[in-house]
Amino acid sequence: MLILIIVLMIVLIVLFAQFGSNYYTQVRVIRRFFKNKGTTPDAYLEHSTVLRDAAYESVLPNGTYDIYTANDATELQPLVVWVHGGGYVGGDKSCAEPWARVLATELHVAVVSINYCLAPEQHYPGPLLQLDEAIRYLGKNAERLRLDMQRIFIAGDSAGAQITSQYAALVSSEALQTSMRIYPYVQREQLRGIVLCCGFYNMDTVMHARFPAMKTFLWAYTNEKKIKRFVRKDEMSAVRQITRSYCDVFLTCGDADPFRGQATELTQALTAADIPHEAYLPKVAGKKLGHEYQFLIGTTEADTALHKAVNFIETRL
Numbered sequence: 001m002l003i004l005i006i007v008l009m010i011v012l013i014v015l016f017a018q019f020g021s022n023y024y025t026q027v028r029v030i031r032r033f034f035k036n037k038g039t040t041p042d043a044y045l046e047h048s049t050v051l052r053d054a055a056y057e058s059v060l061p062n063g064t065y066d067i068y069t070a071n072d073a074t075e076l077q078p079l080v081v082w083v084h085g086g087g088y089v090g091g092d093k094s095c096a097e098p099w100a101r102v103l104a105t106e107l108h109v110a111v112v113s114i115n116y117c118l119a120p121e122q123h124y125p126g127p128l129l130q131l132d133e134a135i136r137y138l139g140k141n142a143e144r145l146r147l148d149m150q151r152i153f154i155a156g157d158s159a160g161a162q163i164t165s166q167y168a169a170l171v172s173s174e175a176l177q178t179s180m181r182i183y184p185y186v187q188r189e190q191l192r193g194i195v196l197c198c199g200f201y202n203m204d205t206v207m208h209a210r211f212p213a214m215k216t217f218l219w220a221y222t223n224e225k226k227i228k229r230f231v232r233k234d235e236m237s238a239v240r241q242i243t244r245s246y247c248d249v250f251l252t253c254g255d256a257d258p259f260r261g262q263a264t265e266l267t268q269a270l271t272a273a274d275i276p277h278e279a280y281l282p283k284v285a286g287k288k289l290g291h292e293y294q295f296l297i298g299t300t301e302a303d304t305a306l307h308k309a310v311n312f313i314e315t316r317l
Contacts, residue, residue: 023120023216023220026213026216027089027090027119027120027216027220030087030089030090030213030216031089034090034091034092036092036095037095037292037295037296038098038295038297038298039098039297039298040097040098040101041098041102041297041298044098044102044105045101047072047105048068048069048070048071048101048104048105049068049069049070050066050067050069050100050101051066051067052066053066054066054067056114056130056133056134056137056138057133057137058117058130059133060117060122060129060133061117061121061122062117062118062130063114063115063117063130063133064093064114064115065093065112065113065114065115066094066097066100066112066113067110067111067112067113067145068101068103068104068110068111068113069110069111069146070104070105070108072108073104073108073110073146075108075146076142076146076147076148077108077109077110077146077147078109078110078147078148078151078192078317079109079110079135079138079147079149079151079152079153080100080103080109080110080111080152080154080155080195080313081111081112081113081114081131081134081135081138081153081154081155082099082100082111082112082113082114082155082156082157082160083116083131083154083156083160083161083163083164084096084114084115084156084157084160085156085157085158085159085160085199085292086118086158086159087158087214087216087217088118088119088159088217088218088220088221089118089119089120089216089217089220089221090118091159092115093113093115095113095295096113096155097113098297099111099155099294099295099297100113102297102306102310103309103310103313106314107310107313107314107317109153109313110146110147112134114130114134116131117130119220119221120220120223123221123222124221124222124223124236125180125182127163128163128166128167128170129182131154131163131164131167132167132182132184132186135152135184135185135186136185139185149190150189151317152186152190152191152192153191153192153193153194153195153313153316154167154168154194154195155194155195155196155197155309156194156195156199157197157199157292157294157295158197158198158199158200158259158291158292159199159200159217160199161196161198161200161201161251162199162200162238164195164196164199165194165196165199165238166235166236166238167184168191168194168238168249169238169241169243171184171186171188171191171247172191172243172245172246172247173243173245176235176241179235180235188245191247192247192248192313192316193248193249193250193312193313194247194248194249195251195309195313196250196251196252196266197251197253197292197294198254198257198259198263198291198293199251199253199259199262199263200259200262201237201238201239201263201265201266201269202237202238202239202240202262202265202266203227203230203233203234203236204228204233204237205262205265206218206227208261209258209259209261209262210258211258211259211291215227218230239266239269242273242275244274244275246270246273246275247275248275248276248312249266249270249275249276249277249278250277250278250280250308250312250313251263251266251267251278251279251280252279252280252281252282252294252305253281254282254288254289254290254291254293254294254301255281255283255284255287255288255289257289257290257291257293258291259291260281263279263281264281267279267281280304280305280308282301282304282305284300284301287301289301
């Protein structure tokens with residue numbers, strides 16, 4: 001019996017050591033827990049159409065998109081590109097469907113929700129490059145897809161919000177383009193604004209949020225076990241890259257979301273740079289609005305966030 005106990009203890013120690021030292025093992029476990037939140041109201045299902053799983057011809061894996069349009073759209077449609085969340089290691093473009101159908105129906109915009117390569121199979125800055133590839137592809141096919149590429153918005157949730165905020169910095173900063181050696185397809189005058197939901201924007205303070213598995217997410221994405229040692233962390237941090245040329249911003253985050261402080265930091269940076277922005281940071285007595293609360297359409301706060309995002313885009317079309 002004693003020998004059996006010793007053997008079991010050794011096995012557990014080995015497994016624990018492997019789990020703690022190998023992000024592949026951790027990611028395989030974490031991916032099982034990702035699932036979409038929220039459903040689309042029936043009225044918007046009836047008045048919108050989606051084409052799923054088209055390819056945007058990426059040189060990297062997982063380069064597909066869904067495109068949502070209003071059934072009665074006749075003119076060229078402004079473009080909203082959605083970048084999904086999932087801690088860089090999981091998630092899927094389908095998460096945006098509730099918001100995408102509402103935006104397409106209400107505003108007569110084309111909403112393109114993209115997939116991108118996941119970590120750790122692909123490291124930073126793979127998803128950022130693919131976001132640009134997707135928009136470049138859409139631009140080259142704008143006539144066929146009936147897109148107005150002079151009116152572009154980009155939106156993202158969670159890790160997708162980080163990617164979106166960094167891409168906006170890249171579009172607005174020649175210095176960042178030069179240092180990263182990435183020259184985006186989108187010009188500053190084309191980018192009308194970005195929508196950021198429950199994201200994180202400062203790699204120096206993000207670990208203070210104590211978001212579950214955040215260390216693993218960033219380790220898998222950057223291939224650096226501690227984000228503070230990642231030599232490119234500043235270029236990932238929107239709060240460090242905002243210039244007076246940064247685009248207009250709508251951002252939201254729930255009061256019980258660990259990233260609430262990140263939203264506050266970004267709001268302060270936007271204010272300091274005199275960037276037009278709207279922040280919806282609800283706090284409701286008796287409720288705890290957690291991560292990705294905005295997808296729970298039908299709840300008062302999620303509906304308010306969506307309504308405010310619709311208004312934000314509409315006033316900039």
